[in-house]
Amino acid sequence: MLKQVAFPPEVLARIAPDISLQRHLSIGLRPNLRNFTEFKPLEIADGTAFKNSNPNVVGSSVIKSGSTTVMNVITLGIVDNSVQVDAQGPYSSVYPVIEILRGRSGEPTDEDMILAQSIHETILHSKIIPSGSLEIKNVGIQVTEDEKSRIIYPDLHPEEYSLVRNPSAVTHAGSKSYSFVLLSNIKIFSKSVSTSSLFDLCHLSTINALSSISLPRVYIGESDAHTASASIARSRRSNKRSLISTQSDSNLTIDTSTELQSPLKLELTDAMDVDSKGQFDHSGISSNFGLVTIPGDDENQAKTVLLADLEGEAEETSIFSRISVIANKSDRLKRISLINGDGGISLEALKKSIEIAKLRAREFEA
């Protein structure tokens, strides 16, 4: 006969997270001590420090939820519209590279890749970045007079520009059409929440970073001025550039002066809602839920409960039915994702989670 072994709660949580979760839920608690439909508090920090100290950063955001910190930095790439390989629709998206710091090096994990792909697609289908707003207009030309460099823009200095712009001085870059590409780099420190909650955090941080973007002006630098100048510029050049045959592309340079920057025109406000002003009004707020069944005993029947904002090992590993909803405050749903783990998702649970998601989106304004 084997002796019965009793484990203290924290040991049980590690060796049998599903049982630990059941025990918690049966007394009306979650392992993280939140209520069933309570969300983890969030802090949105002033993430503009990155932007101010790095000329190549156009938007940034830092979000904290418990100890989990999401740092999102957006830098710019440029693409030549005339040789654009991918067909460009009326709306654009960000291109996120997500890394969850978990003490390993090498290639990204499945979780990193799935998160990045879903953020990219969600932003694209939320239709908040019109492709036109990323077009680079009025490309300037750098000219050197009396050993002093200045930049002439066609819209700001039309007369001088028409003088400078002779066919030999200006390569065909001036007449080509370019667009910015938003490259977002997301680092996640101290992951303690579930993948579904990480998606919510990444979505929030992307919207937050996007709404802080101001796009710089771009000019064609003088090629020899560049070889002699910034060491930063030299190393920022990508290898890929050698694949681009037109030499002029290599001289496209970002004007670092902040006065000439213009904010990225996002469709953040809801066209149907005249009162909408907040940065999340159109994009919506992402919320996630899990469905778990508490088995019945002699007195109680088995019932299924809805848990909001999944966190921790127990909830991550033993809740398979997930609902993710992006809703905005004018009651429009931007995305809904259902994963049927076990037992199915009832219409009632779906309705309830949409209700809570809408409520949360409205609450977020305050």
Added chain:
Amino acid sequence: MSERRRLLGPANTFIPNIGITSTTEEAVKTRKRDEIRKFFLKTGLIENANGSAYLEADGTIVQVLVFGPRPIRGSFIERASFSVECKFLPHIAQPNEGIFNTGSNNNNGNYRTGLTNIEQKISSYIETSLLPSIILEKYPKSTIDVFITVISSDSIEDHGGKTTNSGLLNLVNWVLNCSSVALADSGIELKDIVSSGVVRLDKEGIVLDPQETGGEGIDGLVSFMNLRNDEIVGFWMEGDEDLEEKDVERIIDGCNTMSKKIRANINSYLLEQAS
């Protein structure tokens, strides 16, 4: 071959150059020649690592994670293996990158494969300096891995391709001190907490914790185990002037003075945490 694991934009995306900044330079805060800048230190912010430390010193922000001792797979080893990986956030300009990082990395501005030369150099310096302090024999069949993220760096001031050695050494100094504290936070058994100092030797003598970059002089970074008879565990010099034996002594002494001051701060922080 195209990258399939990361979303890097349309196939022909390229990274524009960054123009020369038109904003006026910030006035350099002047400190006394033997004064060390203030720094902010906090341990244990990261929950999924065994130890962590966060350090801010002016514009330099460093986060260090320690994972270990973690079991390894495969054959038995008698002592733990130790590795250090230092990475900058991809948008940060790395000190001296014009010299060392010459287009060798696949860099699209948003990710890199592997470490850049500067990251390699820093990683290997931190690794060799910390290695003597760890009692590896206590952890057979394990690894101890240190992951350093440079979140912000103000070490390059001029964008004009001038060498800025003290910028690099200054950064390494803070990275090293932060890593030692993270190791201590992880509870891994140590012989001593490694700390370091950085000085510049110019015509007027030694400057502790030099701030202004460029200019003439020799920069030195020396790391110590101050409680173990000031044993030197790391030594890095940069500069193009001739160096005499007594100059080296002065640099080591200067670094030791600074190292002891930093160590005193670390000690009082750790004591406060423990109580």
